Amino acid sequence: xxxxFISHSSRDERPAxxxxxxxxxxxxxxxxxxxxxxxxIGLGADWERTLYREIERCxxxxxxxxxNWLESKWCFAEFTQARALGxxxxxxxxxxSGETMIASDIQHLDLTKDREGGLERLAASxxxxxxxxxxxxDWDTTRSPFPGLLAFEAEDAAIYFGRxxxxxxxxxxxxxxxxxxxxxxxxxxxxxxxxxxxxxxxxVLPRLRRDGANxxxxxxxxxxxxxxxxxxxxxxLALGRGNEWREIRSQLQDGDFRSIAADFVHDLRVTxxxxxxxxxxxxxxxxxxxxxxxxxxxxxxxxGLNTILEGDLPLIVVAGLRSDYxxxxxxxxxxxxxxxxFSLKPMPLERIDQVIRGPAKVAGLxxxxxxxxxxxxxxxxxDALPLLAFALRELYDRFGKDGDLTLAEYEALGDRANxxxxxxxxxxxxxxxxxxxxxxxxxxxxALKDAFVPAMVRVNDEGEFVRRPAQWxxxxxxSRDLLEHLVKARLLVLRQDNDVRVVEVAHEALLRKWPxxxxxxxxxxxxxxxxxQLERDVADWDRASETQKPLALLSGLKLSRxxxxxxxxxxxxxxxxxxxxxxxxxxxxxxxxxxxxxxRFVTWGAAAAAAIIGIFGWWAYGVYQExxxxxxEAARTDIRGELIAYATAKGQYALDTMxxxxxxxxxxxxxxxxxxxxxxxxxxLTALNQRVVENSKGRQRPFISTSMNGEIYLWDQxxxxxxxxxxxxxxxxxxxxxxxxxxxxxxxAFAQVLRDAGFKAGEVIRLHxxxxxxxxxxxxxxxxxxxxxxxQRKDAGSITVLQGIEGLRVEPAGITxxxxxxxxxxxxxxxxxxxxxxxxxxxxxxxxxASDNTLYVxxxxxxxxxxxxxxxxxxxxxxxxxxxxxxxKTGVNLTRISNAITERAAAAIMILDAxxxxxxxxxx
Numbered sequence: 016x017x018x019x020f021i022s023h024s025s026r027d028e029r030p031a032x033x034x035x036x037x038x039x040x041x042x043x044x045x046x047x048x049x050x051x052x053x054x055x056i057g058l059g060a061d062w063e064r065t066l067y068r069e070i071e072r073c074x075x076x077x078x079x080x081x082x083n084w085l086e087s088k089w090c091f092a093e094f095t096q097a098r099a100l101g102x103x104x105x106x107x108x109x110x111x112s113g114e115t116m117i118a119s120d121i122q123h124l125d126l127t128k129d130r131e132g133g134l135e136r137l138a139a140s141x142x143x144x145x146x147x148x149x150x151x152x153d154w155d156t157t158r159s160p161f162p163g164l165l166a167f168e169a170e171d172a173a174i175y176f177g178r179x180x181x182x183x184x185x186x187x188x189x190x191x192x193x194x195x196x197x198x199x200x201x202x203x204x205x206x207x208x209x210x211x212x213x214x215x216x217x218x219v220l221p222r223l224r225r226d227g228a229n230x231x232x233x234x235x236x237x238x239x240x241x242x243x244x245x246x247x248x249x250x251x252l253a254l255g256r257g258n259e260w261r262e263i264r265s266q267l268q269d270g271d272f273r274s275i276a277a278d279f280v281h282d283l284r285v286t287x288x289x290x291x292x293x294x295x296x297x298x299x300x301x302x303x304x305x306x307x308x309x310x311x312x313x314x315x316x317x318x319g320l321n322t323i324l325e326g327d328l329p330l331i332v333v334a335g336l337r338s339d340y341x342x343x344x345x346x347x348x349x350x351x352x353x354x355x356x357f358s359l360k361p362m363p364l365e366r367i368d369q370v371i372r373g374p375a376k377v378a379g380l381x382x383x384x385x386x387x388x389x390x391x392x393x394x395x396x397x398d399a400l401p402l403l404a405f406a407l408r409e410l411y412d413r414f415g416k417d418g419d420l421t422l423a424e425y426e427a428l429g430d431r432a433n434x435x436x437x438x439x440x441x442x443x444x445x446x447x448x449x450x451x452x453x454x455x456x457x458x459x460x461x462a463l464k465d466a467f468v469p470a471m472v473r474v475n476d477e478g479e480f481v482r483r484p485a486q487w488x489x490x491x492x493x494s495r496d497l498l499e500h501l502v503k504a505r506l507l508v509l510r511q512d513n514d515v516r517v518v519e520v521a522h523e524a525l526l527r528k529w530p531x532x533x534x535x536x537x538x539x540x541x542x543x544x545x546x547x548q549l550e551r552d553v554a555d556w557d558r559a560s561e562t563q564k565p566l567a568l569l570s571g572l573k574l575s576r577x578x579x580x581x582x583x584x585x586x587x588x589x590x591x592x593x594x595x596x597x598x599x600x601x602x603x604x605x606x607x608x609x610x611x612x613x614x615r616f617v618t619w620g621a622a623a624a625a626a627i628i629g630i631f632g633w634w635a636y637g638v639y640q641e642x643x644x645x646x647x648e649a650a651r652t653d654i655r656g657e658l659i660a661y662a663t664a665k666g667q668y669a670l671d672t673m674x675x676x677x678x679x680x681x682x683x684x685x686x687x688x689x690x691x692x693x694x695x696x697x698x699x700l701t702a703l704n705q706r707v708v709e710n711s712k713g714r715q716r717p718f719i720s721t722s723m724n725g726e727i728y729l730w731d732q733x734x735x736x737x738x739x740x741x742x743x744x745x746x747x748x749x750x751x752x753x754x755x756x757x758x759x760x761x762x763x764a765f766a767q768v769l770r771d772a773g774f775k776a777g778e779v780i781r782l783h784x785x786x787x788x789x790x791x792x793x794x795x796x797x798x799x800x801x802x803x804x805x806x807q808r809k810d811a812g813s814i815t816v817l818q819g820i821e822g823l824r825v826e827p828a829g830i831t832x833x834x835x836x837x838x839x840x841x842x843x844x845x846x847x848x849x850x851x852x853x854x855x856x857x858x859x860x861x862x863x864x865a866s867d868n869t870l871y872v873x874x875x876x877x878x879x880x881x882x883x884x885x886x887x888x889x890x891x892x893x894x895x896x897x898x899x900x901x902x903x904k905t906g907v908n909l910t911r912i913s914n915a916i917t918e919r920a921a922a923a924i925m926i927l928d929a930x931x932x933x934x935x936x937x938x939x
Contacts (some may be wrong), residue, residue, distance in 0.1 A: 018045040019141065020073040021547050024083035024091045030109045031079050038077075040174050041138045047073065070096050071368070074144050077137070078106040080117070101180030103144055105137055105768045129301070129698050152221065160374035163408035163505050164401055164442075164521040166210075167217035175217035176373030177366040178210065182218035185333075185357055189219070192331055193229060193293040198355045199324055199802050201333045202301075203342060205359035207481070207523050208401045211335040212299050214359060219333075223295060231287050237295035237485065240511050242316040243267055254286055272319040273326055280328055294330045301334035305343040306473070307483055310554055317349035324352035341478055342763065342781065362400050367391040371407065379542055380415060386422040393438040405524070406441040408505070442506070442528040449500045450531075462493035467532060468539045469546045469587055471520060478780055480526045480536050480543075487516035491586065542584070544800060545576055549588075553595045569599035572737065611686040682761040682773045683878065686768055737869045739797050742766040743790065745877030748889045748905060749896040759783055761876035761928050769872060784891045787907065798915065801869055871916050871923045879929030885910055888929050 019038060023031035028050060035048045045447040049062070049616055056062045064309075070076065084090045094117065097104055106117055108125045124133040167175045177725065185203065185860075192199060193434045201310065205211045216235060223230040236245040247264035251257050266275050284290050287728045323330055336344060338358075344350070362370070370389050375382045394403050406428060409570040414424040428437035428444065433442070441505045455463065470485035487509065487597035488824060490498065498518060501507040506525055509518045519902040527533060536543070556567040569577055577596045588596070744762035762781065769779050780793060878889040882899040889896070889908030896902060909927060916923045 018047070018075075019043055020047045020076050020093075020097070021079065022076055022084070023048075024081060024090055024095075024817050026083040027079050027081050027109070030081070034077060034079060034107070035351065038141075039135060048054065064095065066934070067096060070102070071100060073097075073102060075103045075105060078104065078117070080106045080108045080123070081110045085117070085150050099363070100369075101178075101366070103140070103183065105140065107133070107137065110571040127439050139500050146614075148183065148772055154377055156378070159411055159767045160378035160380070161404065161407040161411050163405050164524065165505065165508070166212035167214055169221050171213075171217045172221040174374035174377050175213060175371040177362060178214050178218055181214055181359060182222065185219050186222055188357060189223070189295070189331060198353045199331045200320075200352060200354035201331070201357055202341070202344060202354055203333060203335045203357050204338045205335075205362070206338050209359050209361055210357055210400055210593075215297055215299060215333065215335055220295075220297060223447070227287065227292070228289055229292055231283050231284075231289055231292045231294050233294065233296050235299045237300045238298065238316070239517070240307055240309070241312055241512075242298075242304060242308055243312065243319070246296075246316070250283075253283055254279075257528055267319060268315070272322045273328070274826040276319075276326075276328055276330065278325040280330065292329075294328075296332045298332065298334040301336045301344075305340055306475075306481075310558065311596055314349055317347055321350050321352050339475065339479075342565075346767075363392060364391055367394055367403070368716070370403065374407075375420065380411075380418055380420055382420045383422050386420060386425055388439070389422055389425065393436045396436075396439065398527060399438075401522045401524040402438045402441065403497075404527065405445075405522075406438050406718060408443050409445065410529060423667060439528065441502055442525055443530060445504050446501070446506055446525070446529045446531070449504050449506070451499070453497055453500050455497055459497060463489035463497045464535050465586055466490045466494040466498060466718060468535060469543055471518070472526060472536060472543065473547055474540065474543045474777075478796050480523070482520040484512070484517045484519040489516050489589070540796070541800065542587075544777060545580075546587070548573070548775065549577060549580075549592055551775060551777070553591055556595055557591075565602060568602050569596065570603060572602055574599050590936075592815050595725075639790040676758045678760045678764060679876070679928055682757070682764060684927075685926065686764050737801055738774055738872075739750040739800060739870075739872070740769050740774055740872035741782070741797055742779060742872075742874045743782045743785060743876070743888075745784050745875075745891055747784070748892055749894060756876065758876035758928070762874065765874050765876070765890060765926070776906075786892075786904065787890050790890060791905065794912070794915070797871075801871070803814065828899070873916060873923065873930070875926075876928040877926070879909075880906060886929075888912075888927065 017110065018085045019755045021031050021034055022936055027583050031050075032049060035051065038046050045054075047054055048467065051068065056065050070093060076082065077095070078090075078094065100119075104118075104121055106121060106123045108127055110125055110127065126133045126139055133134065154173040155170060158170065162168075162171060185201075188201065191197075203215065210757070220232050220235065225742070231253065233624060234249045236249040239245055242262075244264055246258075251260035251263050280294055283294055304316065306552055308316070314612060320332065324332065334344075341356070344354070349639050350575045371387050371390060372382055374380075390403065390406075394400075396402070406425070409428060410420055413428075414420065428441055429435060430444070432438040433440075437700050450460075453459075470490060471482060472480055473483050475481045487495070487498075498507060499509075500670050502509045502518070506521055506529075507518055508521050509516060526536060552567070552569060552573070556564060559567040568574075574596075578600060581593060581596045581600075585593060652746070742762050742765055743828055744758035746756075746758045762783070766779050766781050770776070782793060782799065785793070875888050880887045880889050880896075882902050886909045889902060889906040892901075892905040894901065894905070896905060909929075913923070913925055916925065
């Protein structure tokens with residue numbers, strides 16, 4: 016049964032003893048009561064350490080809640096310790112007087128009103144906890160207690176520790192939907208590496224399977240490349256007819272999805288002898304629906320899923336989804352059924368002890384206290400959870416055979432020479448060991464790089480490297496021996512997808528923590544971004560009708576870039592992409608030949624044209640005027656200026672939190688103006704001033720500074736135009752600042768406006784609550800992607816130099832744009848780059864043509880601050896903001912961002928919906 020800790024005041028020993036006696040009568044034997052002669056604190060023992068140790072060991076905390084308990088700081092310390100460890104807490108109200116609530120989110124049992132019923136509910140809850148403890152799951156001793164980078168599976172339920180509260184909360188949410196109804200699609204959200212798959216596979220699902228009368232758990236599945244196929248396999252396994260999955264797939268594809276699903280519900284209930292059970296369908300790594308599944312298959316899957324969710328079938332679907340794909344789920348047109356979110360937070364550091372000692376205890380291992388303390392300290396880093404899991408697996412495989420895991424053994428995994436902790440070094444060391452053992456030649460090493468880039472890695476919409484599955488047979492033959500070694504090292508996973516073998520990275524931490532691979536990816540970032548765009552262009556071309564296909568072919572800069580890839584990187588393109596590029600090249604050549612013939616025709620017919628003009632002068636003059644209008648309109652669409660719009664004047668305060676407002680007045684008016692398809696953005700922004708003033712009752716007054724030569728348009732841009740947009744929202748700053756309600760809604764709305772205006776997914780980077788490093792890194796990457804004046808990034812100490820713009824340098828701390836050191840400038844000019852001049856000093860005609868087709872949109876929704884040295888956007892921080900120094904540390908100067916963008920793009924639209932919540936400067 017579950018171990019129970021009784022928390023009580025020393026003045027309430029009688030009710031505490033009665034609670035212990037009652038627990039024993041209902042079958043609970045492992046009960047800690049501090050003054051008990053047998054199980055309490057012994058004479059001479061360190062009572063404080065004993066209390067904390069017993070709280071850590073227990074599975075539930077029962078509080079004897081009285082005024083005496085509420086007055087005791089030690090009782091409250093027991094409560095906070097148990098809560099920090101994620102223990103179930105049951106406050107039992109013994110006295111009716113005074114304050115009786117200690118936490119609004121915890122159910123209290125009031126024994127003063129219904130003692131018998133309250134104790135009955137307590138016994139039922141404790142019994143359920145006892146059934147769900149890891150010790151009740153079978154454990155295969157031939158398995159490793161630490162699975163490494165791989166997710167925990169159902170077979171690992173006995174060694175899965177540290178997520179008790181998340182497992183219990185999600186289980187309770189599912190049971191509530193089973194009993195009460197409501198939304199039947201739950202999205203389990205979490206960042207990469209947060210452990211979503213493990214929570215589902217080793218935590219929630221094994222526990223629900225025990226409740227066979229109420230739940231029929233369909234085996235979890237990944238969408239991979241064919242989600243309907245994978246769903247059919249899962250259903251066939253649940254029915255005990257694994258070999259019949261192709262028949263089930265045919266039924267799902269060809270019939271009425273809802274009626275077929277109803278038949279499956281009936282069959283599953285009969286098969287499992289549970290006629291009233293709820294069916295649970297689990298989609299693991301649901302982001303694959305948006306990243307690897309072809310459009311037609313995604314449409315078919317969501318259409319079917321929506322059909323069964325909108326009916327009254329006893330079906331609940333839970334989908335593990337990376338947080339950065341929530342927007343894709345929200346905007347999926349074929350999914351109209353409502354869903355709810357369940358967020359999985361990063362693993363708290365105080366749980367590291369459980370993650371280490373829990374599996375070790377099950378496997379009979381002894382762990383040094385100093386090792387646990389060191390691992391907890393080292394886990395304060397990026398990718399902490401996967402790195403910890405991998406380091407523990409390495410530690411066990413290398414040193415665990417003697418039954419002990421020690422600090423000295425852990426330190427042997429580190430790299431002191433390069434100042435890498437064992438946690439940071441474990442993945443790097445394992446991967447480097449593979450190469451050192453295999454001793455690949457240059458051809459094999461290049462083949463391995465080609466296998467990763469681009470088949471196994473892509474760049475997502477936020478500019479991050481993420482994994483994707485690749486067909487084994489399509490990878491370079493020379494790479495397969497090295498790939499098999501990496502599979503044996505558990506850094507890659509090789510599996511069967513339908514009748515095809517698929518290989519993928521075990522965890523994205525490998526992309527960041529193996530320096531060789533990280534270097535390859537950095538070198539190939541531009542190609543990976545372009546390759547993602549090419550894949551979308553091919554998909555658009557495939558979907559286009561025959562009459563529209565010529566319009567969907569590549570042209571301009573995209574075509575020029577793709578032609579180079581076709582010549583230099585044919586092995587990194589698939590057959591469809593090569594054929595698409597070839598068709599685009601043929602179409603462009605045909606168009607050029609037609610244009611050449613037309614020019615010759617015009618030359619040969621000049622005399623005849625002159626005669627015709629003489630005869631039909633009046634008509635020709637009309638045509639001339641018409642053509643002038645066309646030329647004028649073409650000139651107007653050429654971006655040759657900059658437009659910078661500030662949402663809030665200096666010193667104004669946040670209006671996003673106004674009662675009844677979902678978005679700020681500025682953003683609401685801006686989105687409305689842009690969605691009206693008004694041709695001139697400048698005019699639209701000018702026109703909305705009045706609306707903002709009216710909506711905010713005069714408290715918010717935007718102003719616009721502009722330097723224009725012609726007008727700027729967001730719509731109907733030529734394919735050759737380079738477009739990028741960075742959309743940011745930040746809803747909190749400092750520990751004590753209240754989060755704003757609207758910035759995320761503002762940024763989402765504006766990002767959608769850009770997409771509606773023709774921006775493709777890869778051209779709009781959406782960041783929410785970025786820290787300063789993340790924002791500056793993303794901005795730097797985007798500026799380089801503009802390809803203006805052959806921009807290249809070169810790191811020189813702490814200064815990031817963007818080559819190709821003479822006289823400027825960019826420092827990461829605030830994007831400071833200023834004159835570079837003349838001596839350094841001379842070295843750069845003579846050693847590395849051709850001489851160029853900044854755009855603001857006037858580019859040569861041929862350089863101007865390269866940059867005329869660029870447009871950069873910068874949108875920020877969140878906090879702003881006005882201090883003595885300028886206006887800042889303020890990014891999330893865990894420190895209090897009390898002074899100008901705090902602002903300069905947490906914020907980024909607006910003028911410097913503006914300079915950084917306008918120096919690298921022929922035009923920029925900067926729209927800052929910053930709410931100036933701080934005004935430290937007296938004159939602002």
